[in-house]
Amino acid sequence: MKRLFLTACAIALGLSVFSTSDNAYAQDPGVENAIKYRQSVMKAVGGNMGAMVGIMKGAGDKANLATHAGAMADLAKIASTLFPAGSDFGETTALPVIWEKPDDFSAAIKKFQDAADNLATVAQSGDMAASGKAFGGLGESCKNCHENFREKKER
Numbered sequence: 616m617k618r619l620f621l622t623a624c625a626i627a628l629g630l631s632v633f634s635t636s637d638n639a640y641a642q643d644p645g646v647e648n649a650i651k652y653r654q655s656v657m658k659a660v661g662g663n664m665g666a667m668v669g670i671m672k673g674a675g676d677k678a679n680l681a682t683h684a685g686a687m688a689d690l691a692k693i694a695s696t697l698f699p700a701g702s703d704f705g706e707t708t709a710l711p712v713i714w715e716k717p718d719d720f721s722a723a724i725k726k727f728q729d730a731a732d733n734l735a736t737v738a739q740s741g742d743m744a745a746s747g748k749a750f751g752g753l754g755e756s757c758k759n760c761h762e763n764f765r766e767k768k769e770r
């Protein structure tokens with residue numbers, strides 16, 4: 616009887632210790648919120664990208680291209696703030712290499728910012744051919760970072 620009681624205590628203790636350490640990161644609202652915030656900003660980045668593709672295919676008002684390009688340039692400016700230390704745990708596809716090779720990651724962000732700034736400037740001119748070229752450069756900057764710093768998705 617005594618042994619059974621001790622075993623029960625050990626299990627209860629073991630389980631509670633286990634669950635605490637297991638969820639240490641998942642339960643930290645700071646980290647979870649940082650990841651959600653990052654993904655929301657990236658969704659906005661993706662939304663503006665999709666909208667620009669639509670305009671270049673002839674949908675919407677051509678003048679809106681400059682608006683989306685400007686929004687993209689603004690979002691690129693805050694990209695460096697989206698990856699606080701510790702936000703590589705939890706529901707994220709951001710790879711640890713972001714924090715392991717900060718110089719390489721900063722270079723990828725700089726590429727994004729330069730490409731977005733370039734498109735924002737070119738789009739002001741209304742020249743669709745030149746904008747298309749600048750848009751291609753922006754797309755390359757997304758690909759460059761996703762290939763190196765984001766988990767590959769099966770879908």
Ligand code: HEC
Binds near residue numbers: 660708720
């Ligand atoms: C400097 C690196 C970097 C650049 C540049 C970058 N991304 Fe991302 N992106 C990421 C990372 C890392 C994630 C994964 C975020 C996570 O899961 O926490 C991501 C996620 C996303 C997502 C998914 C968001 C979600 O969770 O639903 C979209 C959409 C996206 N990026 C679009 C773009 C587009 C479009 C561009 C270019 C205009 C771009 N990204 C440029 C690093 C980058």
